[in-house]
Amino acid sequence: MPTIVSVDDSTVPGEGSSRLLLLVSSDNKHIVVEEDIMSRSRFISKQVEGFEATSQRHAILLPFSSFVLNKVIEYCSHYRGYYLLEDDPDAAPPGRSPVREWDQEFLDVDRNMLLRIIKAAHYLEIKSLVGSCARAIADMIRGKTTEEMREILGVENDFTPEEEHSPSSKCTG
Amino acid sequence: MLDATTHRPQCTAMSLPNELLLIIFSICVTSSASHPSPEVPQATDLGTSPKALALSHVCHRWRSIITSTPTFWTRVEVFPAPKYVHMVPSCVKYSRSLPLDIIIRPPSGVSSSDHGNDLAQHKNKENVLSSSSVSANTVTDIDSPKFKKRRRCLRDTLAFLSPHVSRWSSFSLVAEHASLVSYVVSHLAKLPSAPILRTLALSLKHEDRVLVQPFHLHVPFHGNAPQLETILLDAVGFD
Structure with missing residues (x-):
């Protein structure tokens, strides 16, 4: 991927030694964010480690829109400085913990946005956000009929009538 | 505003990688299982396997994931x-x-x-x-x-x-x-x-x-x- 912008090693006034990162979204918006805020992202942390190894700091290009990126930054800002068990590398798979109240409000968005956020969180390796999104999606389809699940999540029925009610047909495993 | 997605292409669950679908399915199948222990159950909810079965009826890809995950079928x-x-x-x-x-x-x-x-x-x-x-x-x-x-x-x-x-x-x-x-x-x-x-x-x-x-x-x-x-x-x- 091309490196399009160099970033100096500036710090945020009044915020101690927190350095800045330049994130570039798929719609080519440049967003400057404090490194501390994004440290919850394993992906970003690994990028920053790479910067330190080469003594050069570059913009980080991300494959999702500024709209989604800003939502993720909002999440990371809210939990800045908090330890979340789900983000521990040794923690159980995402989604095992109850959804926090703030997360419920934060994720009170439409399906499109929710799916975009979980994909971004997955890309950025933010397990806590992946877990909260996954729970929100699971809540949308839990207890629903097959047809309702398809409608809610925009999934096309690609079964033949014979296949539809037999999990043993045309499936791997 | 969240409505900013209005003019963007629709994002559906079909675009989620298998890893994410598996996480979502795991939550669907296990999280509200009303009887996590094998003790005498109370009749309140569908168990794990009926939920897995329901998910497997949505589409080929979901069925493939569900049927490839043995833990969804052990209860x-x-x-x-x-x-x-x-x-x-x-x-x-x-x-x-x-x-x-x-x-x-x-x-x-x-x-x-x-x-x-x-x-x-x-x-x-x-x-x-x-x-x-x-x-x-x-x-x-x-x-x-x-x-x-x-x-x-x-x-x-x-x-x-x-x-x-x-x-x-x-x-x-x-x-x-x-x-x-x-x-x-x-x-x-x-x-x-x-x-x-x-x-x-x-x-x-x-x-x-x-x-x-x-x-x-x-x-x-x-x-x-x-x-x-x-x-x-x-x-x-x-x-």
């Missing part, structure tokens, strides 16, 4: 009704070689009191018995088509599961009639052994409860269940 929660009995072979197949937790119980909403209503209607039709007569109730139960259907389903369920008794980790029965408990115990007595069975739970849930003592004639698994740690009996006794 064989069966209501004695044909649509659930037909699920048992899928559980046996897709759980691969993993231990099975088996729960057979009345469906949600068909609790002992509902069953009592069924009985009451049947009694009114027949106009033969007083509701306080336990032995008379037994005769009425066995004669009813509903009871016969339940017993057939129970028989079919056990027929599917018995060849895999070596994988049974727990077995829990909540029956609506004493004769069903006796039937199951007599069936278990025919099985050779249950090498990894840890929990055996038998419960009779009916408003006219009687103490069933099926063990004086039948010893489950020929007494060969070396890992058995817990026996839970509710209105079922040893003589």
